[in-house]
Every structure is written in structure tokens, then in C-alpha cells.
Amino acid sequence: MASQHSRTSESTQQLKEDLQHLTQTIEELVNATADDSRSNIKELRDRAEKRLKDTRERLEARGERLYGEARDNVTQQADACDRYVHDNPWTSIGIGAAVGVVVGMLIGRR
Template sequence: MSEVNRERVMQDIKTILTDAEDLLKQAASATGERALELRDTALTRLAQAKDKVADVQVIVVEKGKRAAHATDDYVHENPWTAIGIAAGVGVLAGLLLGRR
């Protein structure tokens, strides 16, 4: 998912949640038929937000799986390079933690 799409989806989710919150506030002060209508509209908006979040989750999980497979393939193809990188990262982490 590109940065532009990610920002657009997050803005859409924020807008939907803000709209739902406003509708619920209006429903709290309304009575009768109007309150039920506002509550139902708010619940619909919340369901839309939930669907968008589920779509984003699927995309993120899929990208995570692809990254894990790519890393696994790289380590199997270049084991000594991977060991060297891991050792270097370990040394750097040790130096940084040892400073504290």
C-alpha cells in the first residue's frame, strides 16, 4: 500500500469515526424516532470503519508474510552474510546497551 493510499485510508477512517461520534452525540440529546435513526446511522458508519480497518489489516498481514518469505529466502541463499549481519547488529546493540 503506497504512502498516499495509506494516508487516504487513515483519513477516511478518522472521518467515519468522527461522523459516528457526532451522530451518537446527537442521538443522546434526541428522542424517539429521530434518536433511533441517528443511532442506526452511527452504527452503520462504525461498521464502515470496521470494514476499512479489516481491509488494511489484510494488506498489512500479506505484506508482512511477503517480507518474511523474502528474508527467509535471503538467509537460505546467503547464510554467512546473514550471520555476519546478525553478529554486527548484535555488537551494535551490545555497545548501545552497555553505554547506559
């Protein structure tokens, strides 16, 4: 759990850095357009496009990795639940019945 927290923290930090770089490049591009120097604008535009592409690729890779980790985590939790139900069938039936009674009481109050 701690390693997942540190990976999330690292991902958040990397995202902040990527967005800062992108923002900085866009600000440079906006400032350069005030000069109306065509060669300067082209150079900054190329840099902005490159950083935007790099940032997009990083975000896509990070999103895919996080999705995979979440899918694996849910699968592990479902497997653990399945094992518990198979190991403790009567307890599982009792829990299901108790939840059914509570939900029935809540619905009946309306």
C-alpha cells in the same frame, strides 16, 4: 506503495465523513430534546441509532481489511527476509555477528 497510500487516504476521508454524519445526527438529537417533542425525539433517536450502526459496521469492515493488508505485508517481508538469508548465508551470518558485537558493546558500557 502509492496505492496503499491512496487507500489509507480514502479510508481516512471515509472515517471523517462517517464521524461528521454521526456528530451531525447527535447534534440534531440534542437540539430536538430542547423542544421536548416526543415524536421528534423518537425519529431522531432512530436516525442516530441507524447511523451509529452503519458507522460501526463500516469501521469494523475497514479494520478487518487493514488488518488483512498488514498481515499480508508482514508475511511478504518475512518471506523476502527468509529468501535473502537462504540466498546469502555468509552475509547473513556476518550481519548477525556485527549486530551482536554492537549490542555487546552497548551493554558493556553500562
